[in-house]
Amino acid sequence: MELTQAHRDALQDILLWRRDVRHFLSDPVPQEVLERLRKAMDFAPSVGNARPWRVLHVKSPDLRADVIRNFETANAQAAAAYKDDQRAAYNRLKLAGLREAPVHLAIFTETDPDAGHGLGRQTMPEMLSYSTVAAIHTLWLAARAENLGVGWVSILDPQAVAHSLHAPDNWDLTAYLCLGKAASDDDTPLLHRNAWQTNAETIWQDI
Secondary structure (H helix, E strand, O other), X not given: OOOOHHHHHHHHHHXXXXXXXXXXXXXXXOHHHHHHHHHHHOOOOOHHXXXXXXXXXXXXXXXXXXXXXXXXXXXXXXXXXXXXXHHHHHHHOOOOOOOOOOEEEEEEEEOOOOOOOOOOOOOOOOHHXXXXXXXXXXXXXXHHHOOOEEEEEOOOOHHHHHHHOOOOOOEEEEEEEEEEOEOOOOOOOHHHHOOOOOOOOOOOOOO
């Protein structure tokens, strides 16, 4: 298939408007849309075709409450690492949309899958986690094409999340995602807008 400028323009738009969303509407996401997102992850690259990502759709209010408590504890600990004005700036940031987002996805990496027969990960076993991250990014772009936003919640105790969700011992938490309709759209990252950190260009050197 020969891709055209229209394809490139559409991809550029999706990349530009893909943001880490923290403000969600509570509107439910139709099941058929979630199914399309699941299928989109099937197209993600993975080392040795191991496909190690495991997705738990967290629907239980009690389990969600456990994750929210986990975040609040971790967030307070993180805030304590900053001082004075920077701590105040940190506390002003909205760093999770856990309460509003209609969809919670806990995405794990299976650390010893039979699939792939070890190909490509003998010297770099972390390639399994990298494969899961590639699947997450594929999901993220597909969600934006569905006019949905995604927020990656990294201020968590991953082992506590795995325990709360009764994940198998050989599953490592790679991401906890909030997904839903964004309360507003913006092509500028939240941390840039809030003067925490501006965008930096990719460092690309010829050697």
